Amino acid sequence: MGAPRCRGRGPGAAGRGQSQRRRPAAGAGRPSRRAPQPPPQQPAGRSGAPHAGAGRRRGERGGERAATGRGGGSHRLRILGSNWILQTQIDRATARRNCPESPCCRDSSQHHAEAREFSVHVPLPQLTLCRLRTHQWCFILFNVLLFHVLLFGADLLEQYFLHSLPLSYTDAKTLEIRERARKLDLDPLKANLSHTGSSAATCSNQEVFLLIVVCSSPENRTRRNVIRQTWGNVTGSRGYSVLTRFAVGKAASASTQLEINEEAQEHRDIIEGTFIDSPETQTQKMLMSVEWTVTFCPHARYILHTAQDVFVGVPSLAGYLLSLTQREDIYLGRVVHHRVPDRDPQSPGFVPIHQYPEEFYPDFCHGSAFLMSQDVARKVYVAAREVPLAVPPAAFVGICAKRAGIAARHSSRFSGEKHISYNRCCYKFIFTSSNMREDELFKDWKETSDGEDCSLLETYYSLVSCKVLTYIDKFKQFNLDRIKDEVLHFVN
Structure with a gap:
């Protein structure tokens, strides 16, 4: 069969x-339509009784499974x-x-073997990127965008809201200042400057692409030597000449003044004024450096004014200046918006109302570092005659620029007063970083001055790293300052 x-x-x-063969004999259920088949033959050499008992037990279990639908x-x-x-x-x-x-x-x-293989090899579903659903992808992308907004949102907002439009020249006073700056006679300035200051610094008769003027204190010779050995030692970038000079006032002590004289004769890079260098004469020092630039270095295309504790990325700044299409009315830096004058009589930066009656200063570039073109330097010098010296030096330049019809331009690559946490590719991208220690200047300049360029991905990673570490350092510094204030309050 x-x-x-x-x-x-x-x-x-x-x-x-x-079980099915026994079911008709017991009278339960319908009779089978098939003829009963003989049971399968048992292998030779085996006893049938045990197998029969086992068969009945298995039959009972099979019947139970059939009854329950399994x-x-x-x-x-x-x-x-x-x-x-x-x-x-x-x-x-x-x-x-x-x-x-x-x-x-x-x-x-x-x-059974196939079922066992399936159970062993695929015990649990695994989460992979390919199996993510739409809402999971949206959640990941949302967090990535939120991270970048929180990290770079402040810079983007500053860049947008502080984006200045060219000022109109309809004001008669503004037109007069610009015309006088254009026709400025330099010979009388050289004769007058000999009475207001003495300088051993020289400037090339050839065109200087970037002139860097560092506002320094007479006592800080060590810092000036560090700058001379690091970023101040750059004499050219991409085939264009770079020059670095130091602006100082007279020293309060005679011994320090002798050291200044020796240093000036040795390096011939010090612009020295006749006033005593102090916190109250910093605006006068700024005006003196602008006057020296216009008088003795009129061929300098761009002038960078910076503080002595600032790291300057000369190659990145020179590359940015070469990409500019507009060469006039350049007043660039980290813009300060709506700064309130100091009205506290006990403060060193006190500004009397009768000298500056306005509620806010006009937008100006932060004094840690800002850049101007040669024509702006001339216009600032002409407009400075009617601006009081009691205002801070950076605000002084901003007031003069506004009177000459020049608007401050914001760039987030200037750090302002912030210290940027070090990363090699980050420091190759930014223009300045403030509050630098002398050992940091040596180390950072040595690593960034090599010839290895950073890729776009490396620059992106470095900017993210710098931002995160800078915020962490700022938060730590804020907590330390608060703890110090609480301790001093408790002691007092």
Whole structure:
């Protein structure tokens, strides 16, 4: 009659066959439409009694599974806690022992093996980027955008809101200042300057692309030597000449003044005024440096005024200046908006109302470092005659620039008063960083002055790193200052 047909793929298939053959005799259920098939032959050399008992037990279990709708035996996956793999192995061994020659058993064993392989190799779903859903991608992108907004949002807002438009020249006073600056006669200035200051500094008769004037104190010779050995030692960038000079006043002590004289004769890079150098004469020093620039270095295309504790990225600044299409009315730096004059009489920077009655200063570039073109230097010099020297030096330049019809231009690559945490590619990108120690100047300049350029990805990573570390340092400094204030308050 051929091979027996398999109605189940489990070790209980034989048991169910026996149960179905017994069911008509007991009178339960409908009679089978098929003729009863003889039971499969037992292998030779085995006793039939134990197998018969086992068959009845398996038949009962198979009948229970059929009654509950779980037919098919152990070839289907049944998750029974932590021991379902062990149950699969037991059922597979039982089926192999009971009917090793039956095609049903071989098929059941093969199905058990496939189920076991599936259960072992894919125990749990794994999270990969390819399987992320749309809302998960949106959540990741939102956090990335939020991180960049928080990190660079302040600079972008400053760049947008502090973007200055060219001022109109309809005012008669503004037109007069600009015309006088254009026709400025330098010979009388040279004769007058000999009475207001003495200088051993020289300037080339050839065109100077970038003149850097460092406002220094007479006592800080060590800092000037550090600058001479680092970024102040640059004499050219991309084929254009760069010159560095120091502006100082008279020293309060005679010994320091002798050292200044020796240093000036040795390096010939010191612009010295006749006034005593003090916090009250810093605006006078600024005016003296502008006057020296206009008189003795009229061929300098751009002039950078900077403090002595600032790191200057000369190559990056020179590259930016070469990309400018407009060469006149350049007044560039980190713009300070709506600075209030100091009205405290006990403060060193006190500004009387009768000298400057306005509520706010006009927009000006921060005094740590700012850049102007040669024509702006002339206009500032002409307009300075009507501006009081009691205002701070940076605000003084801003007031003169506004009277000459020049608007301050903002650039976030100037750090202002902030100290930027060091990163090599970051320092290759920015223009300045304030509050630098002498050892930092040596180390940072040595690493940034090499010839290795930074890729776009390296520059992006460095800017992110600098921003994050700068904010962390600022937060630490804020906490330290608050703790110091509380300690002093407690002691007092």
